[in-house]
Amino acid sequence: MAKKTVKDIDIKGKKVLVRVDFNVPLKDGKISDENRIIQALPTIKYILAQGGKAIIFSHLGRIKEAADLKSKSLSVVANRLSELLEQDVVFVPETRGKALEDAIDTLKNGEILMFENTRFEDLEGKKESKNDPELGKYWASLGDVLVIDAFGTAHRSHASNVGISNNIGTTVAGFLLEKEINFIGGTLENPQRPFVAILGGAKVSDKIEVIKNLLKIADRVLIGGGMAYTFFKAQGYEIGKSLLEEDKIDLAKELLALADGKIILGDDVITAKTFDPESEKNVRSVEDIPSDEMGMDIGPRTIARFEKEIKAAKTVVWNGPLGVFEFPRFAEGTRSVAEALVEIKDQATTIIGGGDSAAAVIQFGLADGFTHISTGGGASLEYLEGKILPGVACVDDK
Numbered sequence: 001m002a003k004k005t006v007k008d009i010d011i012k013g014k015k016v017l018v019r020v021d022f023n024v025p026l027k028d029g030k031i032s033d034e035n036r037i038i039q040a041l042p043t044i045k046y047i048l049a050q051g052g053k054a055i056i057f058s059h060l061g062r063i064k065e066a067a068d069l070k071s072k073s074l075s076v077v078a079n080r081l082s083e084l085l086e087q088d089v090v091f092v093p094e095t096r097g098k099a100l101e102d103a104i105d106t107l108k109n110g111e112i113l114m115f116e117n118t119r120f121e122d123l124e125g126k127k128e129s130k131n132d133p134e135l136g137k138y139w140a141s142l143g144d145v146l147v148i149d150a151f152g153t154a155h156r157s158h159a160s161n162v163g164i165s166n167n168i169g170t171t172v173a174g175f176l177l178e179k180e181i182n183f184i185g186g187t188l189e190n191p192q193r194p195f196v197a198i199l200g201g202a203k204v205s206d207k208i209e210v211i212k213n214l215l216k217i218a219d220r221v222l223i224g225g226g227m228a229y230t231f232f233k234a235q236g237y238e239i240g241k242s243l244l245e246e247d248k249i250d251l252a253k254e255l256l257a258l259a260d261g262k263i264i265l266g267d268d269v270i271t272a273k274t275f276d277p278e279s280e281k282n283v284r285s286v287e288d289i290p291s292d293e294m295g296m297d298i299g300p301r302t303i304a305r306f307e308k309e310i311k312a313a314k315t316v317v318w319n320g321p322l323g324v325f326e327f328p329r330f331a332e333g334t335r336s337v338a339e340a341l342v343e344i345k346d347q348a349t350t351i352i353g354g355g356d357s358a359a360a361v362i363q364f365g366l367a368d369g370f371t372h373i374s375t376g377g378g379a380s381l382e383y384l385e386g387k388i389l390p391g392v393a394c395v396d397d398k
């Protein structure tokens with residue numbers, strides 16, 4: 001379903017509420033990764049250039065006790081945003097009240113204000129995270145239209161997205177949300193074929209719904225990572241000390257039967273005796289995994305098999321590293337697959353969803369080599385599961 005974006009509405013002179021995801025990591029009070037701020041700039045700049053009055057807000061971390069109010073203030077983010085925009089950003093250290101309302105009233109066209117961490121409203125009664133109806137209504141009263149550009153929280157129904165949307169006439173997507181909707185949503189709805197899904201990560205149990213959904217849509221489902229071993233076990237192989245979810249073996253059998261040959265697990269793995277970055281690595285066929293070794297990565301034959309499938313693909317969706325990529329020695333499978341995707345960039349749509357998978361390709365320095373890297377870990381997972389995301393559903397249809 002096509003959604004309205006900032007380009008579909010009149011912005012000049014409007015008080016534009018903009019829900020962004022500025023939930024950036026902080027180290028010693030400093031922003032250690034500002035990617036989320038950078039990603040939101042196109043939408044903010046567009047609103048300002050159109051003569052809108054931008055009222056920006058976001059959550060930052062979780063607020064459990066009064067001490068969090070100090071360490072989780074968005075003021076440092078407002079400062080950085082001001083530098084990046086080369087423009088004043090009025091920061092109001094409140095989430096409601098007269099000071100905020102007055103500051104909004106004095107905003108001129110093309111000016112920007114940011115208010116405090118929306119989760120400060122969680123301190124008493126989780127008003128933001130439980131979508132307290134009064135809070136959504138109040139925030140809606142501060143503006144004329146709502147722009148949602150926070151994909152990272154799109155799988156949650158909070159006061160700052162769904163709550164406001166329920167109480168305001170117009171909700172549209174910003175450019176970042178639009179990208180996520182087009183690339184993930186659009187691809188799942190209408191993929192160019194062959195469509196290859198690559199799934200990895202630690203646990204089958206985290207990804208059951210993703211596997212099921214992608215089995216319905218994709219032509220091939222390549223499985224690696226820790227979760228592959230429960231599948232190997234289901235096929236009757238001994239897997240030594242590899243990750244195993246005993247209670248998911250029957251499910252793995254069911255999925256393999258359901259897949260009717262679509263699932264490709266490969267036939268060799270890299271093992272180690274201990275879970276350690278310095279541990280010696282061995283190449284083993286799946287039928288020869290010694291009882292005192294554990295699978296840490298996909299093997300060379302499996303890499304070649306996966307590369308072959310990738311090279312033929314017109315669409316690839318990848319979620320979950322194929323090995324313990326945090327240890328360089330066991331990152332080869334994940335890196336090879338990333339490089340194969342970079343190679344087909346001009347002929348295929350390549351999408352990466354999942355927090356650790358995104359971290360892996362960024363760590364390899366390959367971030368520019370894909371059609372799209374999703375900015376939402378949990379949200380992209382739920383999108384791949386085929387779920388309706390409340391923070392997307394509440395955006396007006398075209």
Ligand code: ADP
Nearest residue numbers: 201202225226295296320323324354355356357
């Ligand atoms: P994502 O965040 O991309 O969805 P997950 O959170 O599901 O990915 O899984 C990522 C984790 O899986 C990584 O920390 C990685 O080390 C781990 N992993 C991958 N392969 C294995 C393996 N063979 N054994 C143990 N852990 C693994």
Ligand code: MG
Nearest residue numbers: 354355356377
């Ligand atoms: Mg993860």
